[in-house]
Amino acid sequence: MLSAIEIEQITHELQQVPVKKAACIEALKIVQQQRRWISDESVADIAAMLDMSTAEVDSVATFYNLIFRRPVGRHVILLCDSISCYVMGYTKIKQALTDLLHIGYGQTTSDDRFTLLPNACLGTCDHAPALMVDNDLYRDIAIADLPQILDQYL
Amino acid sequence: MERPLTQHIPLSGAALQLKEYEAVGGYSALRKVLQELTPREVTEKVKDANLKGRGGAGFSTGMKWSFVPMNVTGPKYLIANADEMEPGTFKDRWLLEGNPHQLLEGMIIAAYAIQATQAFVFMRWAYKEAAQIMTRAIADAYDAGYLGKNILGKDFRLDMQLHTGVGRYMCGEETALLNSLEGKRATPRAKPPFPQVSGLFGKPTIVNNVETLSYIPHIMNNGGDWFKSLSYTADGGTKIYGVSGKVNKPGAWELPMGVTMRELLEEYAGGMKAGLRFRGVLPGGASTDFLTDAHLDVKMDFAGVAAAGSRLGTGTMVVLDDQTCPVGFVHNLEHFFAQESCGFCTPCREGLPWTEKILLALEQGNGTYADLEQLQLHTQLLGPGNTFCALAPGAMEPLQSALKYFREDFEQHVKDKKCPYAHH
Numbered sequence: 001m002l003s004a005i006e007i008e009q010i011t012h013e014l015q016q017v018p019v020k021k022a023a024c025i026e027a028l029k030i031v032q033q034q035r036r037w038i039s040d041e042s043v044a045d046i047a048a049m050l051d052m053s054t055a056e057v058d059s060v061a062t063f064y065n066l067i068f069r070r071p072v073g074r075h076v077i078l079l080c081d082s083i084s085c086y087v088m089g090y091t092k093i094k095q096a097l098t099d100l101l102h103i104g105y106g107q108t109t110s111d112d113r114f115t116l117l118p119n120a121c122l123g124t125c126d127h128a129p130a131l132m133v134d135n136d137l138y139r140d141i142a143i144a145d146l147p148q149i150l151d152q153y154l
Numbered sequence: 155m156e157r158p159l160t161q162h163i164p165l166s167g168a169a170l171q172l173k174e175y176e177a178v179g180g181y182s183a184l185r186k187v188l189q190e191l192t193p194r195e196v197t198e199k200v201k202d203a204n205l206k207g208r209g210g211a212g213f214s215t216g217m218k219w220s221f222v223p224m225n226v227t228g229p230k231y232l233i234a235n236a237d238e239m240e241p242g243t244f245k246d247r248w249l250l251e252g253n254p255h256q257l258l259e260g261m262i263i264a265a266y267a268i269q270a271t272q273a274f275v276f277m278r279w280a281y282k283e284a285a286q287i288m289t290r291a292i293a294d295a296y297d298a299g300y301l302g303k304n305i306l307g308k309d310f311r312l313d314m315q316l317h318t319g320v321g322r323y324m325c326g327e328e329t330a331l332l333n334s335l336e337g338k339r340a341t342p343r344a345k346p347p348f349p350q351v352s353g354l355f356g357k358p359t360i361v362n363n364v365e366t367l368s369y370i371p372h373i374m375n376n377g378g379d380w381f382k383s384l385s386y387t388a389d390g391g392t393k394i395y396g397v398s399g400k401v402n403k404p405g406a407w408e409l410p411m412g413v414t415m416r417e418l419l420e421e422y423a424g425g426m427k428a429g430l431r432f433r434g435v436l437p438g439g440a441s442t443d444f445l446t447d448a449h450l451d452v453k454m455d456f457a458g459v460a461a462a463g464s465r466l467g468t469g470t471m472v473v474l475d476d477q478t479c480p481v482g483f484v485h486n487l488e489h490f491f492a493q494e495s496c497g498f499c500t501p502c503r504e505g506l507p508w509t510e511k512i513l514l515a516l517e518q519g520n521g522t523y524a525d526l527e528q529l530q531l532h533t534q535l536l537g538p539g540n541t542f543c544a545l546a547p548g549a550m551e552p553l554q555s556a557l558k559y560f561r562e563d564f565e566q567h568v569k570d571k572k573c574p575y576a577h578h
Contacts, residue, residue, distance in 0.1 A: 024337035
């Protein structure tokens with residue numbers, strides 16, 4: 001069931017659009033903001049609120065890589081794996097993250113603290129390699145910087 | 155050397171605030187336009203300047219606007235494409251984070267030209283700082299009377315909204331962007347009808363790149379002749395160029411359109427890092443053909459790069475050095491394109507993962523000579539005219555040129571049954 005705050009925020013979005021369906025992505029963002037991910041139940045709840053079928057909402061939810069259809073940890077690490085970061089050695093950063101956290105792409109640490117995901121170009125190519133943790137961008141990363149970066153996220 | 159787009163961006167990296175923007179002449183172009191020009195005259199002025207879209211396609215901006223029907227009732231839309239996701243591209247971020255009001259002023263003038271009443275900034279998810287800066291700038295512009303009803307006391311109203319995306323490269327394609335803004339999967343639409351006639355929610359819509367729209371106030375203030383005089387070549391204006399890869403000073407610079415690749419790489423980017431040799435470059439992002447040291451004197455404008463066999467694209471270059479494997483480099487690109495294919499049309503959905511798998515096999519020492527022929531064939535099968543949108547043809551550009559310029563590297567992977575480079 002959607003929470004009161006989710007319903008309130010989605011209702012607000014519905015007022016901005018000419019057809020209910022057009023609020024689908026915003027609704028997914030709102031629910032994910034509250035719950036970190038989008039469960040089957042959330043898909044059905046959003047569908048009911050927007051007069052859409054669950055399949056239609058799910059087709060949107062699964063299309064976008066930053067809508068998470070599986071649970072993620074408290075913090076999500078998005079490691080840029082695109083071309084400038086490739087040239088500047090992101091694969092070594094990936095290995096170091098895996099060594100530190102004992103997780104690969106798509107996995108979450110056993111304490112639920114971090115999920116590691118690859119991400120397409122973060123648009124900061126003159127400062128490659130780069131990664132984001134939640135809303136924070138880190139650039140010109142060296143392996144030695146990683147423990148200090150991760151320590152900020154509990 | 156004039157740098158109209160970036161000269162007022164504070165060196166501190168902080169965004170230029172409304173008062174600071176006004177102090178250097180900001181919003182004077184809007185004032186002038188609303189007082190002196192009809193919407194048609196604005197479009198004509200942009201057409202005269204021959205401003206070409208800075209998002210990659212290079213289509214005439216004024217021409218694009220002129221296709222919007224003017225004698226219709228009902229809403230029209232103006233959208234800034236701030237979904238910068240072409241790998242290797244980081245130019246619009248500079249403008250979004252540094253001078254948000256320049257973009258807003260350009261958007262308001264563009265909206266006036268096509269008589270739109272609703273505008274959107276469609277911004278990619280990752281640009282968190284830019285989103286904060288733009289949210290504040292939009293609020294400030296409303297407070298100052300540049301947005302809302304009766305803008306600057308005139309009979310013109312415009313509402314502005316920031317939309318932040320949830321990922322996917324496809325959102326940068328203008329018709330896919332419209333679908334995404336309608337809450338749908340970001341798959342491209344058939345053209346015609348073009349968005350100028352039937353775009354967002356079926357209404358006339360213009361989608362322009364951030365760098366393109368940021369130029370509008372300057373063209374209104376200074377005119378087409380001034381715009382043309384900024385450039386070294388027939389394609390007018392300045393351009394934001396960028397260089398990334400193993401050069402001494404990666405970065406972005408606003409320079410006259412038509413600066414040579416050599417100047418950019420050697421003078422601005424400071425040349426290759428010690429011990430490395432230049433092998434090639436993607437001149438305008440991931441979906442452009444490689445150029446090599448034979449092309450260093452190519453002028454970086456639309457015609458110059460096209461004559462050399464590639465595209466200016468976004469003007470942000472990615473450098474390949476002699477210690478990075480060209481096959482691995484192209485594999486990385488095709489992995490990106492295969493992942494970002496929307497799956498809507500078959501050649502792209504099936505062909506891109508195939509090319510990615512072949513390139514991976516080559517990298518891992520499992521490639522054959524027949525695989526090289528298969529790759530070559532794909533560059534035709536996924537080429538222009540065979541797919542629904544430009545994603546797959548764009549993906550084939552670096553592949554076809556790598557097969558041409560770095561053929562010996564591909565063959566060596568087959569012959570030696572391993573990747574000869576040490577960086578893995």
